[in-house]
Amino acid sequence: MRRGSGEPLLLRCRWLIPCARCGVLEDVDVLVEDGVVRVVASRGSGLPSGAFSGHVVDCGRRRVGVPCLYNAHTHAAMVLLRGYYDDSELFEWLSRMWFVEKRLTPEVVYHASRIAVVEMLSSATCGFLDMYFMPWETARAAWEAGVRAGLGPVIMGRGVDPWRAVEEASRFVEAVEARYGPLVRGVYNVHSIYAAPLEAVRLAAGEAASRGRPLHIHVSETRREVYEAKKRYGVFPLELLDRLGAVHGWSVLVHGGWLASWEVELAARRGATLVHCPASNMKLATAGHFPLYEARRLGANVAIGTDGAASNNTLDMLREMRLAVLLQRHSYWDTRVAAVDAFEAATVGGARALGLEGGGRLEPGAPGDVAVLGLERPGLWPPRRGRLVSHIVYSAAAGDAWLVAVAGRVVYAPWMREELERLLEESLGVVEGFLEEVGEGVDPEPPCSPPGACLGGSGAGEGVADGGAEGQPG
Ligand SMILES: [Zn+2]
Numbered sequence: 001m002r003r004g005s006g007e008p009l010l011l012r013c014r015w016l017i018p019c020a021r022c023g024v025l026e027d028v029d030v031l032v033e034d035g036v037v038r039v040v041a042s043r044g045s046g047l048p049s050g051a052f053s054g055h056v057v058d059c060g061r062r063r064v065g066v067p068c069l070y071n072a073h074t075h076a077a078m079v080l081l082r083g084y085y086d087d088s089e090l091f092e093w094l095s096r097m098w099f100v101e102k103r104l105t106p107e108v109v110y111h112a113s114r115i116a117v118v119e120m121l122s123s124a125t126c127g128f129l130d131m132y133f134m135p136w137e138t139a140r141a142a143w144e145a146g147v148r149a150g151l152g153p154v155i156m157g158r159g160v161d162p163w164r165a166v167e168e169a170s171r172f173v174e175a176v177e178a179r180y181g182p183l184v185r186g187v188y189n190v191h192s193i194y195a196a197p198l199e200a201v202r203l204a205a206g207e208a209a210s211r212g213r214p215l216h217i218h219v220s221e222t223r224r225e226v227y228e229a230k231k232r233y234g235v236f237p238l239e240l241l242d243r244l245g246a247v248h249g250w251s252v253l254v255h256g257g258w259l260a261s262w263e264v265e266l267a268a269r270r271g272a273t274l275v276h277c278p279a280s281n282m283k284l285a286t287a288g289h290f291p292l293y294e295a296r297r298l299g300a301n302v303a304i305g306t307d308g309a310a311s312n313n314t315l316d317m318l319r320e321m322r323l324a325v326l327l328q329r330h331s332y333w334d335t336r337v338a339a340v341d342a343f344e345a346a347t348v349g350g351a352r353a354l355g356l357e358g359g360g361r362l363e364p365g366a367p368g369d370v371a372v373l374g375l376e377r378p379g380l381w382p383p384r385r386g387r388l389v390s391h392i393v394y395s396a397a398a399g400d401a402w403l404v405a406v407a408g409r410v411v412y413a414p415w416m417r418e419e420l421e422r423l424l425e426e427s428l429g430v431v432e433g434f435l436e437e438v439g440e441g442v443d444p445e446p447p448c449s450p451p452g453a454c455l456g457g458s459g460a461g462e463g464v465a466d467g468g469a470e471g472q473p474g
Helices: 076-081 092-100 108-122 135-145 162-180 198-211 224-235 238-245 260-269 278-283 292-298 317-332 339-353 384-397 414-438 465-471
Strands: 009-016 025-033 036-042 053-060 063-067 069-074 125-130 146-152 182-185 188-190 214-221 251-255 273-276 299-304 370-374 400-408 409-412
Touching: 009 251, 009 370, 025 108, 063 339, 063 384, 069 251, 069 273, 069 299, 069 317, 069 339, 076 108, 076 135, 076 414, 092 414, 108 125, 108 135, 108 409, 108 414, 125 135, 125 339, 125 400, 135 146, 135 162, 135 182, 162 182, 162 188, 188 198, 198 214, 198 238, 214 238, 224 238, 238 251, 238 260, 251 260, 260 292, 260 317, 273 339, 278 317, 292 317, 292 339, 299 317, 299 339, 317 339, 317 384, 339 384, 409 414
Parallel strands: 009 053, 009 063, 069 125, 125 146, 146 182, 188 214, 214 251, 251 273, 273 299
Antiparallel strands: 009 025, 025 036, 063 370, 370 400, 400 409
16 A cells, blocks of 8 residues: 655645634645644645645645544454344354454455555544454554554453463564554553453553553443453452553543443543444444443543444444434433534544544644545535534545545545555455355354353353454454
């Protein structure tokens, strides 16, 4: 995948939304240099005088510049299982997934990741937090595309040696950053309290905090998980994490559909991030209620994730923002959560989840991650300046990104489409070939093998809904 050059980028936008609550500026120039936003100024003012030698892009009449979105939880390469046995009974679905996942090759993970990255770019997403098998392959795909990614081996299974697993994760952090940094960074992926040894959670949490890298973990996704934690440990899942030192400023706690009010307060007090994955929670019927309003009110960082394409079925962060608001409205029976809250969570909240300081806003000194959304589609008409944020949240969808630049490098633009399409065709060919070769089958082992991997067993697969399928041993 072609990566843009490192020359300065000057965007000339009719409309610009510098941050979720900044309002809409008109006729603005944005200069990004050395990966960082240098100037945001009215047309013609504030820019260095003299001839500009960089790349000038005119956003056009019907487009709007925005800070990039960040997908705070996904399993990127799972696009290869998009639409795979949708709507089947969960246990069967898991067994079918497992059958395919046990046969994965590095090549297919790489190509599936490549598809995932382009899909995310098409919805204005500059970076993602990933949890899946063979993270080197996804790291390579992200690096080649020029996007940000946080990834690492998944610590999962009761049989793993916590010390060795966390040591391996730390080695991965160093190695992946040496090879693909600075946009690609390592994270500590621990599947969950029910699918990984608690000692591994404790150790990984400590390493994440001391190295300043995210601790990425599923928590309180199902009632079953809460019930089992209470039964075994006498506390709720997030409380248990806290006992293990795993709720801190680098913690990225995913799902949170069944958190008690005091757990939300705890997350806020510790400065942790809570990630809302509305589509996945609804599709997998895990129910619950992500406490978006309370989390924000108490000061926790809130981000939005698509989860994997097997349980969503898209990696479209634009649609995910819409769903986040709609699900909250449905849960609260009122309109206290607004479009701007979702936009803020997907931008600033997501940047913080990735450990990207100052990200999610376009202002001098901030990372040069910017997207230009096209409003040319009738589905986005009539675009009105005063309503652009809610317009984007409620009406935009993947495909509406016209241009995306990460750290000032244009990585997605109309003039790259042809080459992107060629690469996508190649990747699709590999993925389809793999699926055909593997065929369909049912894995004879229970989804939570080795025995006991999933705390409390799985009954009808509960408690491992996302976990069992998606996180399946990374
Ligand atoms: Zn997940």
